Every structure is written in C-alpha cells, then in structure tokens.
Amino acid sequence: MKKDTKDMPKGVFKYLGDISRIHHRAAFADVQQKIDKHKGSNAFLELATNRFSCREFNHHPVSSFKLAKILEAARVAPSAKNLQPVHVWALTSEDALARIRPIHTMFNAPVVIMVGFKLSEGWTRACDGKNWAETDATIAGTHIALAAADLELGCTWVGSFDPKKVREAFPETEGYEIASLFAIGHPAAAAAPSERHSSRRSHHRISPLCYGIWTIPVLCRCFLS
C-alpha cells in the first residue's frame, strides 16, 4: 500500500525535496554549460559593435604598456602561409609626428601606427599569381584597430594619404608599400561615432553570401548598389 506522504516524518520529506532540487539544478547547469559552450562569449561581438572611428583625442599620452599590447596584437595576426610580409612602425616622438601631420592631420593623435608590406615577402598563389601581402597587412590593421578598442583607446583607420609623400617623409620605409595609417589616442570627451558608424548592410543582404553559386547575381547586386 502506498504510504501517504502525510505520514512521513517532516525532516525526511524536506531532505528528499532538497535532493531533488539539487539534482535538478545540477542537470540544468550541465545543459546550460553546453548551451554556453556553443553560444560562445559576447565579448568579441560587443567589442566589434562598440568600436567606432574616433577622430577627436584628448592630450593624455598612450602608455607604452598599451602601445606594446597593440603592437603585439599586430604581430600575432595571421598571414598567408605565415610568411609575415608586414612591417609596422609606431610614431610616438614629436619629430616623427611632425613628419606625418603635413601629409594627414591624423586628428592630432598622440600615436600614429603605419602598416606596410613587402610584395616580395608575401605568398603568391600559383594558379593566378595573386599576391596576398596586402591582405596580410589589412588583417594586421584590423588587429590594431580592435586591440585599441579593447584597451579603451580611440582609433581611426586612415587610407586617404599620399604614399609617395609618406615614403619621402620616412625613408626608413624603403622597400615597403604603406597600406594604412592608424591614429590612436584617448578619445576626447566629445568624441562620438559618425553617422556612417551605424549605417551597415542588413543581415538579409549579407547572408546570401553563405550559400552557393546561385547567389552570384545577389552578390554582384550587393557590391554595385
């Protein structure tokens, strides 16, 4: 005959209740852990979303510790066949900054990083002769911009400079093609994202890239419109 739980001593019932609760929580924790593992952390997406081109800096210098971290982020960037054809120059002295500012104001940032590459050191794809050195430099630049954001520094990627003038101002870059400049510093109190920052293509225009050959017309439309 089934024993009525009313007859059970209160202490035992409480004890059983506790066990089932603990067991239930443990099972849930296990499932949650599995979900979290597949979900990953949001930290990277938050960093990538919150980063913006900062074009106003205050007068606080960038610590050598932070600069070293940014340069390390560039150093560990991947490159085609790991040939590492990228060279990075950090301009921090008044003399070096005075040489770049007539070419581009660099928004008066206290640190400017120049990223260059050597075609002859990059990997060339045999079937069509495509050289990946510039892509490698772009990846290093992306690491620089994201590392700066991670360190709560402001950064703007600058492509609108005359490479010939940079070569003349910095003869030490001889042999390298300068891909990009980065203005880096502490954001001024008034620094804010430009209107272009939040203007991004919607997911439905990007997602067709994930599928097959049939998406080529869609893909062309994305780039041409």
Ligand SMILES: Cc1cc2nc3c(=O)[nH]c(=O)nc-3n(C[C@H](O)[C@H](O)[C@H](O)COP(=O)(O)O)c2cc1C
């Ligand atoms: C390859 C490249 C070159 C760029 N060149 C310049 C530039 O010369 N001057 C500038 O003010 N911003 C430049 N930018 C910043 C873009 O204008 C900016 O990333 C874009 O408008 C999106 O805004 P956000 O960075 O705030 O999200 C450049 C960005 C990239 C990726």
